[in-house]
Amino acid sequence: MNNTILEVHNLQFKRGNREILNIDHFALYERETIALIGANGAGKSTLLQVMALLLKPTRGTVEFRGVPATPRNALAIRRRMAVVFQEPLLLNTTVYENVATGLKLRGVPQGEMKKRVDRWLELLGIAHLAGRRSHQLSGGEAQRVSLARAFALEPDVLFLDEPFSALDFPTRLSLLNELDRLLKDTGIAAIFVTHDFSEVPYLTDRVAVLKNGRLVKTGTFEEIFKVKPRRENYITSLYRVFESDAAG
Ligand SMILES: Nc1ncnc2c1ncn2[C@@H]1O[C@H](COP(=O)(O)OP(=O)(O)OP(=O)(O)O)[C@@H](O)[C@H]1O
Numbered sequence: 001m002n003n004t005i006l007e008v009h010n011l012q013f014k015r016g017n018r019e020i021l022n023i024d025h026f027a028l029y030e031r032e033t034i035a036l037i038g039a040n041g042a043g044k045s046t047l048l049q050v051m052a053l054l055l056k057p058t059r060g061t062v063e064f065r066g067v068p069a070t071p072r073n074a075l076a077i078r079r080r081m082a083v084v085f086q087e088p089l090l091l092n093t094t095v096y097e098n099v100a101t102g103l104k105l106r107g108v109p110q111g112e113m114k115k116r117v118d119r120w121l122e123l124l125g126i127a128h129l130a131g132r133r134s135h136q137l138s139g140g141e142a143q144r145v146s147l148a149r150a151f152a153l154e155p156d157v158l159f160l161d162e163p164f165s166a167l168d169f170p171t172r173l174s175l176l177n178e179l180d181r182l183l184k185d186t187g188i189a190a191i192f193v194t195h196d197f198s199e200v201p202y203l204t205d206r207v208a209v210l211k212n213g214r215l216v217k218t219g220t221f222e223e224i225f226k227v228k229p230r231r232e233n234y235i236t237s238l239y240r241v242f243e244s245d246a247a248g
Pocket residue numbers: 015020038039040041042043044045046047195
């Protein structure tokens with residue numbers, strides 16, 4: 001995993017006179033998942049949006065596969081990326097159309113588009129909801145649609161900004177597990193923003209810690225937390241008990 005897919009150099013982002021980000025260097029490698037963690041207001045969402053070319057840095061560069069982003073190539077680079085936000089931000093239409101729209105806009109031919117939409121609805125367990133309108137979905141279902149929409153674009157980089165923080169624990173747990181498997185299967189590189197440390201062991205090859213807009217540490221889970229990553233915790237165990245009771 002040593003090829004860099006996304007890199008920032010000498011990055012600064014200001015709002016008015018206030019410096020929000022100041023980062024010398026940060027890189028995401030092919031096939032890796034980075035958990036970007038930090039307290040509220042540390043600058044995680046801002047960094048994610050700068051890397052996704054949704055916000056322009058005040059200083060410094062964002063490079064995609066070694067090529068610095070410029071106003072001329074930004075759209076082409078953005079088309080190699082997909083973003084999933086905390087709010088699913090679905091269009092007021094069917095689940096199928098929500099997943100298909102981005103592909104239509106990118107000129108994917110009809111046959112290929114249908115194949116991709118069907119595949120991702122199936123992989124995210126929502127094929128039965130294809131004809132359902134977005135306002136008739138639960139929060140967990142809506143976030144599955146948002147993930148299907150992002151994966152169907154077959155991006156090189158997926159940005160996830162606290163995608164599950166509004167969901168209940170069982171839903172969050174199953175989506176974290178599924179997302180981990182899908183990222184591994186597809187090899188899509190990802191940056192996963194969270195302020196919930198219990199989510200970190202699920203989606204992490206490396207952890208990056210942001211504090212007051214500065215990157216204070218990057219390393220493996222073990223290097224950062226000095227313990228081995230364990231997904232099991234008492235809430236998971238409680239949930240299993242509840243599940244087996246419900247089943248019995
Ligand atoms: N649109 C905006 N206008 C002005 N200031 C903003 C805006 N968006 C964010 N900020 C400020 O920028 C700083 C970084 O915000 P950001 O949302 O990136 O942090 P975060 O680490 O993602 O926080 P959280 O975990 O609460 O989502 C904060 O001090 C925030 O108040």
